Amino acid sequence: MKFSHKIQQCGLSPMRKFYPYEVAAEAKGLRVHHLNIGQPDIETPRAFFDAARDFGETVLAYAPAPGVEVYLEAVRDYYARLGYPITCDEILATYGGSEALQIVLPCVLDEGDEILIPEPFYPNYDTFVRVTGAAIRPIPTSAEEGYRYADRARIEPLINEHTRAILITNPGNPTGVVLTPEERRLMVDIAKEHDLLLISDEVYREIVYGDEAPSSMLEFTDAAENVAVVDSISKRFSATGARVGALISRNKELMGQAMKLCQGRLCAATLDQVAAAALYRKMDAAYYAGVREEYRRRKDAVVAALNRVPNVQFSEPEGAFYLMVTLPVDDAEKLQYFLLEEFQDQGETVMYAPGEGFYGEPGKGRNEIRIAYVTNPDDLTRSIELLGLGIRAYNSRKQ
Template identity: 45%
Template sequence: MPAISDKGRQMPESPIRKLVPYAEEARKKGRKVYHLNIGQPDIKTPKVALDAVKNNTIEILEYSRSEGSEQYREKIAGYYKNKGIDVTAKEIIVTTGGSEALLFALGTVADYGDEVIIPEPFYANYNGFATASGVKVVPVVSSIENNFALPPIEEFEKLITPKTRAILICNPGNPTGYLYSREEIRKLAGIVKKHNLFLISDEVYREFVYDDLAHYSIMQEEGLEEHAIMIDSVSKRYSMCGARIGCFVSRNKEVITTALKFAQARLSSPTYAQIASEAALETPQSYFDEVSKEYVSRRNLLVSELEKIAGVRVAKPKGAFYCIAELPVKNTDDFAKWLLESFELNNETVMIAPAAGFYSTPGMGTNQVRIAYILKKEDLTAAMNILKEALEVYPGRETS
């Protein structure tokens, strides 16, 4: 048999999706599975976006421009202007989801064997994107003990080598829900300017910020024009995960010119999805206000219920719709499989995402899970009751 590539062998499995076969088997047994493993909101997609596709009269479904339609990019720029971010359509490339934008970013700034510093835990697919790009992830560890706050800047500087090309953050964070303050962004800006690095910020959850806090984008920080690359997406903002439309934003002309070459190589993003995404920009602020209020309510319920379970520790998110919880088990991979294979309460069980896959440091996060609070409150309550009962009888439970 021909050999598989080393890169292919090194590609990590998704901690979010790898348990799907176990969930399918549980459903075949007639069990209801509460999905807390994936960031697929149950919030309805804005009708204006769906109608734009349903009522379209296109007769030939053509390629769009590699950088995305000019009209759509102009409207995205207008959206950003309303958020205090002054960019032009020429500084935006429409991508097939935020995932492609991240791949373009790594391809633009780093060569094979170069390094990118990322505070961990981080979005699990960063590991996969880095592997696919031949880039080494250098983690800066944050801790549940201090709610996953940004590590001291000195910790970043210790890790900078001649191969370091960028610092990558997610703001607000997936999987922790951590929100970077303006002061923290300014500290990161200082370090990338001092060491002539790029600062890449994944800001797909910008609309979901809680407790009267405000989102501060790297694109709002003066002096970062040549260093900043912003990643964005419609997936979470408008509950349009299936549209697979994102964007890559930078004021650095050479960065945009280079990223566009990657965009040209894959031809273009989906035309209908761009039409839906363009229409979604007409969504009124009231939609986001209602959605944010709902997520705050769900977050508060989830954290409260988790804190009632003996042996569980949870970090309170400031944004996005995820939290990391530490469970009294040695290995949450085993526990997550056991939940789906061997446990049920009233013929129901829960699917969670083991958190080890959100780290690149071996051995980290093995007793943690990421929980997405994307279900209505009645379902979250039921799921937490199942988790509580499961932990009480789990053979691998650790006692203090």
């Protein structure tokens, strides 16, 4: 069988590719601590399960292709409370933020086109772009500069006749960068001036550690034609398994093109949309504040633990629940195999996401990892301790 060159260019997820090795380690009786995947252990609010349980229809029917009315209205009202008025026909329900990207990218990317993405970036972006036939042109950043990328002199030289869009995550995955108001304005201006679509992945919107209020690129009404927002209930409500998200844009022509794909996949899950609507309706500002404070505790625990590991380098995150870390090893992926196959301390070991998959250039990020701090502070502290012990054992073995 001949497979497409597009799919063959895609790689496995660095967050999930080590799952068989995890299973083997656990079969040997080891406890594996998880730093590899953004799966929070914060309880999903009961409102989701109550709404699903109270679903009164006798037939679980197809939802309308754009989404269930109660869900679209709940998303609309959520944005209104944030100060960003939108209408229901500017929202499309999707299977999480991932499908929102899989819908919007083919709308603007053809074979040979390019999209700018700050690097390091969420690895699945690479898969979603490659299957369109387009390519990522990375916007380079560095830990020494705090992974800042909203700089005209850094971005504009990368724009050429093939450039169609810019994709950002704010707050950032995997860097934890949060754009300032001035940086958000600059990104919008660049998109407008060069007639590009700015796709803003905002699934971590409420998880910020400074004093700033949650923001959205929807604030720039003068850029209605140039902005599309990707959103999801996965992180906001710790409901990753529900797979409910949204593609939002005031660009009516874009949304009309996106509707073709929404109709082609028929609909997002009816029951999950109804339950997701209850989350938006019933979770108030106090809920978001509590979640944000819990992630702050977890971030502080990871930072404190990393500061006790010799010769690691990192930039403290401003938002989301990830950080990139440079390790004193030759290859973070080889270290991961070692941790799962050969290392243990008191019957425990640890997983993370090797950093090379977060870069477009092969070999870059080879001694970096992404940490997801989504478990309780004590578990995170132990996970980083295991990482430090594992690094020492790995480097000692090679001497």
